[in-house]
Amino acid sequence: MGSTDTRGSTDTTGSTDTRGSEDTGGRRRLVLLLALVTVLVVVVGLAVWLRGGGADDDPTPTAVGDSTTTAAAVTPSPTPTPTPTPTPTFDRTQLSLIDPASSWVVVNKARPLSPIDWAPADxxxxxxxxxxxxxxxxxxxxxxxxxxxxxxxxxxxxxxxxxxxxxxxxxxxxxxxxxxxxxxxxxxxxxxxxxxxxxxxxxxxxxxxxxxxxxxxxxxxxxxxxxxxxxxxxxxxxxxxxxxxxxxxxxxxxxxxxxxxxxxxxxxxxxxxxxxxxxxxxxxx
Ligand SMILES: [Zn+2]
Incomplete structure (x- = not known):
């Protein structure tokens, strides 16, 4: 880095010194112009590439969005039917068969009400x-x-x-x-x-x-x-x-x-x- 700085300073001094020799000055200008054009081409090219990249970025989210939608559309379809399958399983223990107040109470010749003179309250x-x-x-x-x-x-x-x-x-x-x-x-x-x-x-x-x-x-x-x-x-x-x-x-x-x-x-x-x-x-x- 230090060496480049020194060369730069030497060049500047040189250019001021050699105003008289037009050949050398013309070549330098040409080189500078070429360098400038190259930089410009690179900068413009970069800008174009970046825009292109920006445009490329756009379809990426849509593609992601599309895949998400597809995934979302696919995910619920297997869930609905198989999950409620346990619902039909009837729980035969949910109410008492002995409590006389239970709507499931089983009364028969071997199963009297208890107490035997029970009466409903409702x-x-x-x-x-x-x-x-x-x-x-x-x-x-x-x-x-x-x-x-x-x-x-x-x-x-x-x-x-x-x-x-x-x-x-x-x-x-x-x-x-x-x-x-x-x-x-x-x-x-x-x-x-x-x-x-x-x-x-x-x-x-x-x-x-x-x-x-x-x-x-x-x-x-x-x-x-x-x-x-x-x-x-x-x-x-x-x-x-x-x-x-x-x-x-x-x-x-x-x-x-x-x-x-x-x-x-x-x-x-x-x-x-x-x-x-x-x-x-x-x-x-
Ligand atoms: Zn009857």
């Missing part, structure tokens, strides 16, 4: 002086309404029955038909689903609380559509060995739409079967 009056638990009453209203719109006239024949009422009903059946037949037709007090406030007997088509209800348009409608409203025909045909009751096409039990539709989907005929509970054909002991 009973609401429901047509003809009957009572149901609030949620069941709402579901019954909805079902009767939709059925009526389709020309199906359903009527409630029985709903909530207290422990005390069941005591009198059961003893009346025993004295009328004898104990054996009463046991098949009416549950012992504390063993009736009607005591939960989630069961009802429905009639229509000129056949109330008789097996002929199954042959009426009303009975067939109930069998086909009750689940949509959270109800199930609790004592199905051929289920006596499991439920302890003969076929009762009129007796429906509210369990909520998720469970009722899941039972329909899986083809489970009874709550005992669906939850893997022991059959209860009779009272223990």
């Amino acid at each position: 009973l609401v009056p429901f047509g003809n002086g009957y009572q149901l638990r609030a949620e069941a009453a709402q579901a019954m209203d909805a079902m009767i309404g939709v059925a009526a719109a389709q020309g199906i006239e359903l009527s409630v024949q029985s709903a909530y029955r207290s422990y005390d009422y069941q005591v009198s009903l059961f003893s009346a059946q025993v004295s009328r038909f004898g104990e054996d037949r009463a046991e098949i037709q009416v549950a012992r007090p504390g063993h009736s689903e009607h005591q939960t406030g989630l069961a009802a007997d429905v009639g229509g088509g000129g056949c109330d609380i008789e097996s002929c209800f199954a042959t009426t348009a009303e009975g067939q409608w109930v069998a086909a559509h009750a689940a949509e409203f959270g109800w199930l025909v609790r004592y199905p045909e051929g289920g006596q060995d499991v439920t302890g009751f003969k076929y009762e096409p009129w007796h429906i039990r509210y369990v909520g739409t998720p469970l009722a539709t899941e039972m329909q989907r899986t083809g489970a005929a009874t709550l005992e079967e669906f939850f893997g509970l022991p059959a209860a054909p009779g009272y223990p002991g």
Whole structure:
């Protein structure tokens, strides 16, 4: 560096000295001009190259943007369908099967309500002086309404029955038909689903609380559509060995739409079967 500086200074001095000799001065000017032109060409070339580079830079982000869009478009497509697959897995433990206040409580001849004289706290009056638990009453209203719109006239024949009422009903059946037949037709007090406030007997088509209800348009409608409203025909045909009751096409039990539709989907005929509970054909002991 130091040597270049010295040469420069020597040249400057030389140029001032050699003003007289035009040949040398002309050559130097030519060299300087050439150098200047070269620098100019280089500078212009650089500017052009830089612009070109700038232009090159432009497509790069678009290309990146394009690839991002493609990536974004590709990424969501595999995500949607496979992820919700676990949703259909029905959680059979989400509600209690023992708590009498649970809409899934399973009451049968081997599973009395506990306490045995339990009564619901949210009973609401429901047509003809009957009572149901609030949620069941709402579901019954909805079902009767939709059925009526389709020309199906359903009527409630029985709903909530207290422990005390069941005591009198059961003893009346025993004295009328004898104990054996009463046991098949009416549950012992504390063993009736009607005591939960989630069961009802429905009639229509000129056949109330008789097996002929199954042959009426009303009975067939109930069998086909009750689940949509959270109800199930609790004592199905051929289920006596499991439920302890003969076929009762009129007796429906509210369990909520998720469970009722899941039972329909899986083809489970009874709550005992669906939850893997022991059959209860009779009272223990
Ligand atoms: Zn009933």
